[in-house]
Amino acid sequence: MKKYLLPAIKLTLLSLVLLSGFYVLILLGIARMVPGKGHGEKITGNGRTYYANIGQAFTEDRYFWSRPSAVDYNAAGSGGSNKGPNNPDLLKTVQARIDTFLVHNPGVDKSRIPVDLVTASGSGLDPDISIAAAMVQVKRISAVRDIPESRLEELVKQSVKKPLLGLFGPASVNVLRLNLALDRLQK
Known part of the structure; x- marks a missing residue:
């Protein structure tokens, strides 16, 4: 032994x-x-300091909306919903998010809503959305802010983060950076 x-x-x-x-x-x-x-990466804008790598709650019509958060954007405890794709509670939550999105974005077909605008990420703190999720919101923001859609589309294209080394991960848009750029654009 x-x-x-x-x-x-x-x-x-x-x-x-x-x-x-x-x-x-x-x-x-x-x-x-x-x-x-x-x-963490800190950004200063509108007189405040933000963390660029943590999702922020943007729900006003004049801003690009963030990905929903299962933890209400509380960085003290990240986490997903832990509900399966057939869970009735999750399906009800997703349908409510779709309905809310359609109310604020009239004219958008339900099939054009990217999944990342109606489902939370695994951490609940994802700061990025897909390019499609940003583009589908352009019409609403254009109407509210009276900025041409073409200018907003260009702003989204300028805000795209490429995949790491061009290989790893999808191209995405950091919502905080995009909204701060949107505020600077309007000033």
């Missing part, structure tokens, strides 16, 4: 040092090299 116990204890201690010490220090070093130094 002693033959197996001592190596097991040594391996456990070595793993503890490597995974609790060195691994954490390596990740901390990498985090210090990226923008924001591992503290």
Whole structure:
């Protein structure tokens, strides 16, 4: 027994040092090299400071709407709804979001509403929406702000974040950055 116990204890201690010490220090070093130094990316606009990597609640008709949040945009505890695609409560919630969207965006066909405008992300804090989700809102914002649709479409195109290295992930639009650019455009 002693033959197996001592190596097991040594391996456990070595793993503890490597995974609790060195691994954490390596990740901390990498985090210090990226923008924001591992503290999140802060943006100042409209006299406030925001975190660009955390979803914000935008529900006014004059702004591009964010992806819904299962945690009410509370960054203290992220999480999805944990409801399956056939769950009646989830289906009811999604239908309510569709109905609300259609009330605020008359003339948009239900089939054109991108899924990311009516479902929450896994974290509930996704700061980005798809390009289609931004484009489907252009008509509403154009009418409210009296800005030509072509100008808003150009603003969306300028706000597109390309996939990492052109390969990883979809192209998307950060809603906070887009709405701050929209406010600057109108000033």
